[in-house]
Amino acid sequence: MGMGIDIRNRLARRAAEEIQSGMVVNLGIGIPSLVPNHLPANINVMFHAENGITGMGPSPARGDEDENLCNAGGFPVTLKTGGSYCDSAVSFAMIRRGRVDITVLGSLQVSERGDLANWIVPGKKVPGMGGAMELAQKAKKVIVLMNHCDKAGNSKLLRECTMPLTAxxxxxxxxxELAVFQVTNEGLVLTEIFAPYDVADIANKTECEFTISQKVRQIPY
Incomplete structure (x- = not known):
């Protein structure tokens, strides 16, 4: 079952809460690309793309696209005042040097230790790993936005990832769409629950163990 646009935006809105003014933020393709739509106007952020942009603005209106200006996923973008371009070698140097404060990525699977598998479904063609390997290792904070279960209903939160790891x-x-988990040295901690779900729903759909925070935030619609 695919995700409705409202659920995708719900995840993006929650991720946007992690972003503070002055940060350099890298967004993966898919749901993460919706995050800028949910930032308050007073938050000033430089969005970074692996292909060599720091300071991406909102998506252009249809007809206003610049054929030479796109993000790492190939989608048209705009440039904010004060934004800059570089080649991808410099862009990756920024990532590897730890200059990216947050990366928001989609994923196929995440383990209870925070292992990330998000670059290939075995047997399917992909363009490559892209910047995910560097971003996962070097961004100061790594946030994953994903369906809780795959299309077959299997948990994507696992004791051990079964797909090839990114990092x-x-x-x-x-x-x-069910919950928010912090990854700690002791494993996953459930810190927030999206309405209308409860702990039993989450436990039913989570293959690995998790602990429950003493204070759990309930996120309304």
Missing amino acids: RACVDLIIT
Whole structure:
């Protein structure tokens, strides 16, 4: 079952809460690309793309696209005042040097230790790993936005990932349509629950163990 646009925006809105003014933020393709739509106007952020942009603005209106200006996923973008371009070598140097404060990524699976598997479904063609390997290792905070279960109903939160890993023990925060988990040295901690779900719903759909925070935030519609 695919995700409705409202649920996708719900996840993006929660991820946007992690972003503060002055940050450099890298967004993956898919749900993460919706995050800028949910930032308050007073938050000033430089969005970074691996292909060499720092300071991406909102998506252009149809007809206003610049054919030479796109993000790492190939989608048209705009540039904010004060934004800049560089080649992808410099862009990756920014990532590897730890200059990216937050990366928001989609994922196929995440383990209870925060291992990330998000670059290939075995047997399917992909364009490559892209910047995910560097971002997962070097961004100061790694946030994953994903469906709680795959199309077959299997949990994407696992004791051990079964798909090839992008990076080990790198994820800090997991946001699904059911809940928000912090990844700690002791494993996953459930910190927030989206209405209308409860702990039993989440436990039913989570393959790995998790602990429950003493204070759990309920997120209304």
